[in-house]
Amino acid sequence: MTMRPDANGPETAAREEDDHALALRASHGDRDAFARLIDRHYATIHRIAWRWCGNAGDADDIAQEVAIKLARAIGSWRGEAGFSTWLYRIVLNTVRDRQRALAAERRRVEAFAVQALVDAQGSDESTDPATRLWAAVGTLPERQRDAVLLVHGEGLGHGAAADVMGVSEGTVSFHIHEAKKKLRAMMQAPEDELS
Amino acid sequence: MTHDFDLDALKSVKPPEPSQAARETAMRAALDAFDDETNKRQTQGSASGVRLMTILQRSWSTTMTALTKTRLMTGTAIATILVVPLAGYLAFSLINEGYSPQFRQDTPLMDLGGANRAKDEADADDSRIAAEPKPADGAIAAAPPAAVAESEVRVQSPGQTGLAKSAPSTQLRRSGESFSAAGAPVAADRIAPMPRVEEQSGDRFEKFDSNGVKSVADAPVSTFSIDVDTASYSVVRRSLMEGRLPDPDSVRVEELINYFPYSYPLPESRQTPFGVNVSVSPTPWNADTKLMHIGIQGYDIVPSERPAANLVFLIDVSGSMNAPDKLPLLKSAFRLLLDKLDDRDTVSIVTYAGNAGTVLEPTKASEREKILRAIDTLQPGGSTAGAAGIEEAYRLAREAKIDGGVNRVLLATDGDFNVGASSDADLKRMIEKRRDDGIFLSVFGFGQGNYNDQLMQVLAQNGNGTAAYIDTLAEAQKTLVEEAGSTLFPIAKDVKIQVEFNPATVAEYRLIGYETRALNREDFNNDRVDAGDIGSGHSVTAIYEITPVGSPAVSVDPLRYGEAEKPAATNAAGTDEYAFLKLRYKLPDGARSTLVTTPVGPAQEKASVAGLGDDTRFSIAVAAFGQKLRHEDAVANYSWNAIRDLAAKARGEDSYGYRGEFLRLVGLAESLDR
Incomplete structure (x- = not known):
């Protein structure tokens, strides 16, 4: 199974192996193994959460939530999916749940509303384009956002992203394609001046 | 500027370091959960089963890996197989978590678990519908x-x-x-904020159905309270700016329309505090109907004549206010407002969170430094305890009460307004009682995520106040500075409108918006029934879509056995008037209402939409926009582009750029509605 992010080398493979073993031990009730697993992945979880929700406070909360979920779910972990794929899925689901809970649909990047307004008012174009782009990605429909962030933010291959999202590679590519169209429109939208 | 962009630039956005404290908390929580889980499994005796499965699954997994490596299967097939067990894990975790009956309220961890419990339950619904008795x-x-x-x-x-x-x-x-x-x-x-899990929503909006078409034969009289709230527009704007169409329930068309300042003509004498302007024109979105447009324009109180103000700020500093678009924005907004006040006015500040406290005793607005220092000390933290706070705020308001002036409590919150021990009904009663004592309440909503629009509306409506939603500093500027007069200084209260349609000329009518403001016919003449207020310089717009008798758009067939010879109610029947408009209002300190009436007939009719003033046409465009966002049938065939055209041609002077912003929003809505 192509669980490993394509971008990563054999070193990660060894570690994935290791994660696998740890997770299995944890699933059998080994507390230390579980603790090591969380300790090792906390930063990753936090990073993913932050990338998706764009707010450090939320990322802390989500990371905690994920840690608890892992504790609850690890007992039935059967190891057929790569650990990192599983982790991604849990983090993404947690992010999604939280965003749904927090906003009518999704809680988007906090800053974006303000940013968009500022842009719309035609001032302060100095913001880092990457940050702007990332903020815009946060406003995409869920699946498109996930696809873009997994592939371009996290550096996963289309296949690995497809595994995380539970869709086919083709669907991932399609989402990314759609996302690009939307992003293009969005990045330009504030500048359309009508009169 | 961006003709193309490199998505890989996303990698360069560096995440912040996770907070060490949060990390430790998470670790502890996870291990607690882990122990919990281990115990549970042992007591349930299912551990061996799990192990057996593990071995089986693992070998299956190895086979799968081999298969994939040799590319024997397509991605889709693999994904499909994989998803099943993964979904199983998730369901497992969700069920366990969502269900956990031992609800440890006191540990900080529960805050977090709680935040997700509601929709976790929703997620796991499939598996649990039968098991979970939902509160009826x-x-x-x-x-x-x-x-x-x-x-x-x-x-x-x-x-x-x-x-x-x-x-x-x-x-x-x-x-x-x-x-x-x-x-x-x-x-x-x-x-009461109730944990209703079927809607996965943090922001709460009251659901309501749009006003339907009414037949004049059945219901010749339409009665409603005016509404000068604007919160819905900011909510809609925020949503569109974030790249999604707003929740239709969050769209209150009349609030969208009334967000914009209009300058309809004023009455000739100041005897009446406002002018009532009615026009009839073709409907842009339907060739077979007409629009009856009612524009009410309040007098602007000259600053030197305005009454002194006693303002008590009740500020939510609970932990949830700790976001850039909440407390910090509020602080900035507050400074803006302070600039509009002078030494006639007093300002007090009360906070509530954990323990409610007075931060600033009533202080002359001219003591800027002292007030600003008090603002700067506001720090978010703790949970919300609204009851004590609001009592304290009203106490200060009474203490500093200015007779003949404006006495107002201004509540600023993100909606997480838990009133603690005393019930919400008590809270409402208290607000009503203070309203009768002359202390009004305005509500400013901040932030997004758990904004309780519904509670805010109810509070403001019962407190003779406005509810505004402040999402940006620009919005704060509009609400608190440019419209400070109308926000703070009412010129008329309990303003109600009643329209009687003439069955000889109008077959059907539909009031656009004001769904949540409908009144009973008899409430119109009942001065004890509360209604909306008009502030200094405010304008209020209401639009009816009317279907003339004989129009092909009439949707209800006439009754075969209908009253052929209905007794004429007044001797005006049989004229060519469309309707008779009645409006009641009280002066801000009055108890008895005054009646204003005007017939609406061909004299007010314009042959084309273009014949209407800019303000009227613009408000019609906004009405179309709001209805379209609510997916209303009436405007289904009217394009976003047509709305934009109509609005663009009615843009007028637009000195603050609100209308320009509206045009952009229409564009955004169009691009999202595909």
Whole structure:
């Protein structure tokens, strides 16, 4: 199974192996193994959460939530999916749940509303384009956002992203394609001046 | 600027370091959960089963890996197979978590778990519908409101509650008397934030149905309260700016329309505090109907003549206010407002969170430094305890009360307004009582995520105040500075409108918006029934779409056995008038209402939309926009582009750029509505 992010080398493979073993031990009730697993992945979880929700406070909360979920779910972990794929899925689901809970649909990047307004008012174009782009990605429909962030933010291959999202590679590519169209429109939208 | 962009630039956005404290908390929580889980499994005796499965699954997994490596299967097939067990894990975790009956309210960890519990439950619904007895609506409404509010509120963390189910719009009638008499449980039900899990929503909006087409033969009279709230527009704007169409329930068309300043003509004499302007024109979105447009324009109080103001700020500094678009924005907004006040005015500040406290005793607005220092000391933290705070705020307002002046409590919150021990119904009663004492309440909503639009509306409506939603500093500027007069200084209160249509000329009518402001026909003449206020310089717009008799757009067939010879109600029947407009208002300190009437006939009719003034045409464009966002049938065939054209041509001077912004929003909505 192509669980490993394509971008990563054999070193990660060894570690994935290791994660696998740890997770299995944890699933059998080994507390230390579980603790090591969380300790090792906390930063990753936090990073993913932050990338998706764009707010450090939320990322802390989500990371905690994920840690608890892992504790609850690890007992039935059967190891057929790569650990990192599983982790991604849990983090993404947690992010999604939280965003749904927090906003009518999704809680988007906090800053974006303000940013968009500022842009719309035609001032302060100095913001880092990457940050702007990332903020815009946060406003995409869920699946498109996930696809873009997994592939371009996290550096996963289309296949690995497809595994995380539970869709086919083709669907991932399609989402990314759609996302690009939307992003293009969005990045330009504030500048359309009508009169 | 961006003709193309490199998506890989996303990698260069560097995440912040996770907070060490949060990390430790998470670790502890996870290990607790882990122990919990281990114990549970042992008691359930399922551990060996799990192990057996593990071995089986693992070998299956190895086979799968081999298969994939040799590319024997397509990606889709693999994904499909894989998803099943993964979904199983998730369901497992969700069920366990969502279900956990040992609800440890006191540990900080629960805050977090709680935040997700509601929709975790929703997620795991499939597997659990039968198992989970959902609280029945009736049960909650019937339970003693205090108990419900208390128990529910305590365990909630921001965003946990679902959309509290709304009462039908007719119950939203704001009536001082009948509300508390007939509607006490209903009120509690509406106000209490209840954990309704079927809606995955943190922001709560009252659901309401759009006004339907009414037949003049059946219901010749339409009655409603004016509404000068603007909150809905900011909510809609925020949503569109974030790249998604707003929740149709969050769109209140009249609030969209009334967000914009208009300058309709004023009456000739200042005897009446406002001018009533009516026009009839073709409907841009329907060639077979007409629009009856009512524009009310309030006098602007000259700054030197304005009454002194006693303002008590009740500021939510609970932990949930700790976001850039909440407390920090509020602080900036507050500074803006301070600039509009002078030494006639007093300002006090009360905070509530954990323990409510007075931060600033009534202070002359001219002591800027002292006030600004007090603002700067505001720090978010703790949970919300609204009851003590609001009592304290009203106490200060009474203490500093200015007779003949404006006495107002301004509540700033993100909606996480838990009133603690006393029930929400008590809160509402208190607000009503203070309103009768001359202390009004305005509500400013901040932030997004757990914004409780519904509670804010109810509070402001019962407190003779406005509810505004402040999402940006620009919005704060509009609400608190440019419109400070209308926000703070009312020129008329309890303004109600009643329109009687002439069955000889009008077959059907539909009031656009104001669904949540409908009044009973008899409420119009009942001065005890509360209604909306008009502030200094405010304008209020209401639009009816009317179908003339004989138009092909008439949707209801005439009755075969209908009253062929209906007795004429007044001797005006048989004229070519369309309708008779009646408006009642009270002066801000008055108890008796004054009646203003005007017939609407061909004299006010314009042959084309272009013949209307800019303001009127612009408000019609906004009406179309709002209806389209609510997916209303009437405007289904009217394009976004047409709306934009109509608005663009009616842009007028637009000195603050609000209308320009509206044009952009229409463009955004169009691009999202595909």
